[in-house]
Amino acid sequence: MTGGILLRNCTIVDAVRPAPVPDAAVWIVGDRIRDAGPRAEVTARVAADAPPYREIDLGGACLAPGLINMHTHLSLSLPGAMGERIKRMTSHEIALYMADGARRTLLGGVTTIRCVGEKEHADFALRGSIEAGLVPGPRIFTAGRGLTCTGGHGHASSGALECDGPTGFRKGVRAQVKAGADLIKVMISGGISGRHERIDTRQVTRRELTAVIETAHEWGRKVTAHAGPAPVTAEAVELGVDCVEHGYELTAPLAALMAERGCSYVPTLVVTRCKEFFDELGVPEWMQRRSLDAGERHMDSFRLALEAGVDVMLGSDMPPFWRFEGTTAAIRELEHMSAGGLGPRRALAAATIGPARWLGAQDDLGSIEPGKYADLVALDGDPAADTSALRSIWLVLKGGEVVRDDRGATLPALTGSAG
Numbered sequence: 202m203t204g205g206i207l208l209r210n211c212t213i214v215d216a217v218r219p220a221p222v223p224d225a226a227v228w229i230v231g232d233r234i235r236d237a238g239p240r241a242e243v244t245a246r247v248a249a250d251a252p253p254y255r256e257i258d259l260g261g262a263c264l265a266p267g268l269i270n271m272h273t274h275l276s277l278s279l280p281g282a283m284g285e286r287i288k289r290m291t292s293h294e295i296a297l298y299m300a301d302g303a304r305r306t307l308l309g310g311v312t313t314i315r316c317v318g319e320k321e322h323a324d325f326a327l328r329g330s331i332e333a334g335l336v337p338g339p340r341i342f343t344a345g346r347g348l349t350c351t352g353g354h355g356h357a358s359s360g361a362l363e364c365d366g367p368t369g370f371r372k373g374v375r376a377q378v379k380a381g382a383d384l385i386k387v388m389i390s391g392g393i394s395g396r397h398e399r400i401d402t403r404q405v406t407r408r409e410l411t412a413v414i415e416t417a418h419e420w421g422r423k424v425t426a427h428a429g430p431a432p433v434t435a436e437a438v439e440l441g442v443d444c445v446e447h448g449y450e451l452t453a454p455l456a457a458l459m460a461e462r463g464c465s466y467v468p469t470l471v472v473t474r475c476k477e478f479f480d481e482l483g484v485p486e487w488m489q490r491r492s493l494d495a496g497e498r499h500m501d502s503f504r505l506a507l508e509a510g511v512d513v514m515l516g517s518d519m520p521p522f523w524r525f526e527g528t529t530a531a532i533r534e535l536e537h538m539s540a541g542g543l544g545p546r547r548a549l550a551a552a553t554i555g556p557a558r559w560l561g562a563q564d565d566l567g568s569i570e571p572g573k574y575a576d577l578v579a580l581d582g583d584p585a586a587d588t589s590a591l592r593s594i595w596l597v598l599k600g601g602e603v604v605r606d607d608r609g610a611t612l613p614a615l616t617g618s619a620g
Contacts (some may be wrong), residue, residue, distance in 0.1 A: 204254030205230035211259040216550035232600035267312025267576035269556035272516025275299040276320040282483035303338030305522035312576035318347035344386035345377035354388040367412035385417040390429040401430035451502035456509035467516035470537040515552040539588035575601040
């Protein structure tokens, strides 16, 4: 057994420490962190306990946990030319397309994703292939196919499963669990991409919603809800839904209820302020107008959630790796969250330890602590002081393996970079 890798000459920054740790070091053995803290202390313990190890000088960089994106569709196909091309792909082509997206996501510094509706159940094959080391990609927690009513949100894609009635929705939950789902996603209202719906179109009955939540919880799975208007969202929260996606039209009483019940919120702010992305994909004018016109109310919802103390988490909806406004969609989303009132330090928590706790993975992910996976990013500034510092990520490790090194600080053979 080797002594692993010692990352030194860095500042450790995460959301669980009260302040950054300057002149720090992180000792990695295998795929996990063995030690982390002040350089002199860690180096002394390494020298005393380890066989020969390799040192990597990070040149004074900040070292942060890898990001966790909680609203991902690697097989996203919106209305428009590019979306139609993706819909025409065979299951084999979809799997390869998603694998490329997974690789690019990881290179962008997102080391864990939560998929909330993917085509052809290809997410399960991709998750297995990544875990087996066959293809590069982030850790995947997935809902399988999102559950929707007949003709409901997302029905035109194989990333959703049409269900009707309590029995139908119970069967839908069980089908996703059978396939290997880590959580359940249900569409309770319309959204911005459905041609024949509105954001405030209710799409489940109370009995259907109860069936989803009860069945998922019986099987030990959390439930997240695609949600637009306040009334049906409040009903879902009262019934025990664990997370709300988008929440375009939250109210103060609803936000207070979410905080009281411990229901988390993934706002996906970037989806109502991304005209450049829509133009690139050839998204039709009707969808662009519905989305962009909802932007102000969407941000109001986010601020109401913050005022109420709701737990908020990073989720881009756009593919995390997508180049957008000078960075990736995941980082741009986090910038919107930070500027919208969350602030840099809490934004870092919303992209790391917060999601890890929701996923039940806080012992493995979300901070730079002994025993956790060595999922790390190096960057030029402190992301707890300035969220935009994440634009300068130049080194990415997943499970102690360097997957991107723009500056040649590690192995000469490594050539990975974001893009």
